Amino acid sequence: MPEEKNEFKVELFVKFLYPGIILKGDAYTYSGDKVWDGGTPFTNEIIHDLKEQGVVKIFYTRSKVAQKPSAENPMVSPQTIEKAVDISHEIEHAVSSKSIIPEKGVNEVVDGFINDVSSSEGTVLNLLELKEYDDYTYTHSINVCLISILFAKKMNYNEKGLKIIGVGALLHDIGKQMISKEILNKPLNLTRDEFEILKKHPIFGYELIKSQSSYGTLIQKVVLLHHEKYVGKGYPFGLRGEQIGEVAQIVSMADVFDAITSERVYKPARPYWYALSTIKKESGISFAPRLARAFVDDMPKYLTETEIFTKGGFVILNTGEVGEVIDYRFPQSLKPVVNVFINSKKEVVRYPIPINLEFDDSRNIENVVTDERILQRLNEIKDKILLKKEKAQYVPELEPEVIAATEIKPEEPVEIPAAIIESAQKPEQAQIDKDLFIDNETDLK
Numbered sequence: 001m002p003e004e005k006n007e008f009k010v011e012l013f014v015k016f017l018y019p020g021i022i023l024k025g026d027a028y029t030y031s032g033d034k035v036w037d038g039g040t041p042f043t044n045e046i047i048h049d050l051k052e053q054g055v056v057k058i059f060y061t062r063s064k065v066a067q068k069p070s071a072e073n074p075m076v077s078p079q080t081i082e083k084a085v086d087i088s089h090e091i092e093h094a095v096s097s098k099s100i101i102p103e104k105g106v107n108e109v110v111d112g113f114i115n116d117v118s119s120s121e122g123t124v125l126n127l128l129e130l131k132e133y134d135d136y137t138y139t140h141s142i143n144v145c146l147i148s149i150l151f152a153k154k155m156n157y158n159e160k161g162l163k164i165i166g167v168g169a170l171l172h173d174i175g176k177q178m179i180s181k182e183i184l185n186k187p188l189n190l191t192r193d194e195f196e197i198l199k200k201h202p203i204f205g206y207e208l209i210k211s212q213s214s215y216g217t218l219i220q221k222v223v224l225l226h227h228e229k230y231v232g233k234g235y236p237f238g239l240r241g242e243q244i245g246e247v248a249q250i251v252s253m254a255d256v257f258d259a260i261t262s263e264r265v266y267k268p269a270r271p272y273w274y275a276l277s278t279i280k281k282e283s284g285i286s287f288a289p290r291l292a293r294a295f296v297d298d299m300p301k302y303l304t305e306t307e308i309f310t311k312g313g314f315v316i317l318n319t320g321e322v323g324e325v326i327d328y329r330f331p332q333s334l335k336p337v338v339n340v341f342i343n344s345k346k347e348v349v350r351y352p353i354p355i356n357l358e359f360d361d362s363r364n365i366e367n368v369v370t371d372e373r374i375l376q377r378l379n380e381i382k383d384k385i386l387l388k389k390e391k392a393q394y395v396p397e398l399e400p401e402v403i404a405a406t407e408i409k410p411e412e413p414v415e416i417p418a419a420i421i422e423s424a425q426k427p428e429q430a431q432i433d434k435d436l437f438i439d440n441e442t443d444l445k
């Protein structure tokens with residue numbers, strides 16, 4: 001079956017099919033026989049038949065979803081990623097059959113990632129490739145693993161530290177396998193009770209790792225504490241600051257970055273600038289300030305080759321001012337030079353002001369204008385003012401539509417809404433080995 005531009009092929013090993021799995025397209029064997037309809041749950045019988053016939057792999061094609069910026073020089077080899085996906089299936093199988101987590105395979109994958117990331121001069125992390133696999137939990141865990149290793153490397157972690165962070169990140173959401181897909185796929189409409197169940201996944205994960213692997217306390221700690229927040233408002237325990245430790249915070253930041261920039265059933269993928277701005281805003285709230293600063297300053301150039309804000313694009317500042325991105329010190333900067341031509345009172349100014357945001361701590365980019373009609377109007381206004389196409393003292397007035405579109409609005413939540421989090425029960429009392437929380441993060445750098 002020829003692959004069209006807008007589609008790509010997703011491969012699946014028959015041994016990992018399970019009754020009830022639904023694929024987004026019709027499934028074929030490599031000899032071209034159609035085996036099952038897309039959108040219909042697989043039955044026990046068809047899986048059995050495929051195995052009987054000796055079919056090892058099937059595939060389906062599906063349309064592309066919004067993707068993360070691509071990398072021309074990918075940091076991670078496709079082979080390592082293939083292996084990571086296979087291992088993720090094996091982990092899932094181990095959890096459901098209550099058998100031992102395939103540590104050898106997990107370690108090999110993490111070693112492969114560390115190796116690729118360590119020899120990464122001039123390359124960009126290829127999170128994009130993971131979109132080819134149609135299961136969020138795998139792609140998310142692998143992405144979080146890659147981002148965590150890369151960030152930890154930049155934070156000078158040694159081999160041992162990278163390994164712990166990598167394994168912890170790959171397994172961070174393993175406890176979600178104990179929670180129904182129904183809850184996992186609707187975090188914007190969760191009831192309070194459902195949220196209470198979801199909040200248990202770090203503890204479920206911790207218990208799984210304790211009972212079904214020989215991984216040590218630091219890896220257990222990453223899994224258990226990846227939803228704790230710096231100010232103490234996270235879960236399961238509401239630990240604060242240094243109690244959480246750095247390794248869990250690194251994975252937590254990678255987790256938030258990937259959650260925001262990934263498409264889910266209930267939300268589109270958000271751009272990199274938005275995820276980075278969120279991490280910056282969460283500095284001192286969710287994340288230790290020095291970690292958040294390092295992430296925002298150092299990571300973008302390894303995450304994307306493309307500009308964070310497009311030159312020539314229009315942005316809205318926290319002051320309400322509107323301007324055009326005209327320059328930047330390096331393309332992945334969150335602080336470009338912006339030529340402001342609409343002031344905070346939504347008046348078009350006579351003389352635009354170029355502001356280098358890097359030297360202006362009081363101004364930040366709050367939003368990017370994407371509406372075609374508004375963009376067109378802003379371009380017209382900019383031409384009139386900036387290029388002085390119309391002489392004299394003519395200053396255009398903004399239409400209500402333009403004013404409304406350039407207002408700073410609170411963003412739609414991308415994960416669990418604050419109201420549900422606020423109404424949630426107090427954090428659990430730790431029934432867990434206190435040794436996990438003592439400062440055990442030595443010899444990792």
Ligand SMILES: [Fe+2]
Binds near residue numbers: 173201226
């Ligand atoms: Fe999680």
Ligand SMILES: [Fe+2]
Binds near residue numbers: 144172173255
């Ligand atoms: Fe996660």
